[in-house]
Amino acid sequence: MDRVELNIPSNPIFERVVRASAAEVGSAFGFSEERIEDLKLAISEAVNNAIDHGNRGEAGKLVAVVFEIDGEKLEIRISDQGPGVERIDVTRRVVDEANLEAGELRGFGMYLISELVDDLEVSSSHRGTILTLRLYRREQP
Amino acid sequence: MSDIIRREEFGEVAILHVTTTSVDAISAAAIAAECQDMRPITVLDFSEVSFINSAGISALLKFVVSARKSGYKLFAMHVSPHHQKIFKMVEMSRFMPTIEERDLAEYRIAS
Numbered sequence: 001m002d003r004v005e006l007n008i009p010s011n012p013i014f015e016r017v018v019r020a021s022a023a024e025v026g027s028a029f030g031f032s033e034e035r036i037e038d039l040k041l042a043i044s045e046a047v048n049n050a051i052d053h054g055n056r057g058e059a060g061k062l063v064a065v066v067f068e069i070d071g072e073k074l075e076i077r078i079s080d081q082g083p084g085v086e087r088i089d090v091t092r093r094v095v096d097e098a099n100l101e102a103g104e105l106r107g108f109g110m111y112l113i114s115e116l117v118d119d120l121e122v123s124s125s126h127r128g129t130i131l132t133l134r135l136y137r138r139e140q141p
Numbered sequence: 142m143s144d145i146i147r148r149e150e151f152g153e154v155a156i157l158h159v160t161t162t163s164v165d166a167i168s169a170a171a172i173a174a175e176c177q178d179m180r181p182i183t184v185l186d187f188s189e190v191s192f193i194n195s196a197g198i199s200a201l202l203k204f205v206v207s208a209r210k211s212g213y214k215l216f217a218m219h220v221s222p223h224h225q226k227i228f229k230m231v232e233m234s235r236f237m238p239t240i241e242e243r244d245l246a247e248y249r250i251a252s
Contacts, residue, residue, distance in 0.1 A: 012165070012166035012167055012196075013167055014163070015166065016163065016165070016167070019165075019192070033184040034222075034223060037223040038223075039194075040192065041194055041227065044192075044194045045194060045195055046167065048166055048194065048195075048196060093231070094230075094231050094232035095205070095231055095232050095233050095235065095236055096204065096232070098207065099238070100202065100205060101205055103206070105199045105202040105203065106195065106196075106199045107195075107208070108231050109194075109195040109196055111230075111231075112194075112195060112227070112230065112231070115230055
């Protein structure tokens, strides 16, 4: 198994470091350009969630990102050091007239992640939230 | 004057060339600030953009809101196939359809 681990402060500029790493890992895993773009976007959303909602932007709190390549599976775990969340909403979220009128212009991240990865798991406690993303090299049987 | 957006104007048209490669949490505020100065036809040019996330989409939605309030038309130009997929996923394309460079030619000539 190949493993890459990154720890970043809760500053959005460092999300770009994780994203660049995701591109390299995706390439090493043999993903197509399109799949690498999907991976970058899913990880970007997960890391920004960890920074904003998990660690609430407290720069002293870290976001840990672990990439593991295991055969045909690429697993990424994104952990924050926040107080945990009760639930994460991955229901379909699209732009519509109602949310434009209400000025609700955010909240697409989790829906995008759920659409872009093969498998998504969330575990949360008072010690933080871990989001696990899995992508497979081939279609799952 | 933003170093993230380069403006080009002719007649009723403004083309806002996004010059950053990442439309994300870092560039979002500077991009969104440009929605204060739209024209009746405003085109966002994504030819130099290689990455857009939901923080970036939120910034782009400020243009959608502003255009709707003013009765202006908003278009996207040079959107990569990946970003077209993402815009379609969140139904952004309904509010910011794509336009081709050649479709702007008549406005350039008229001005």
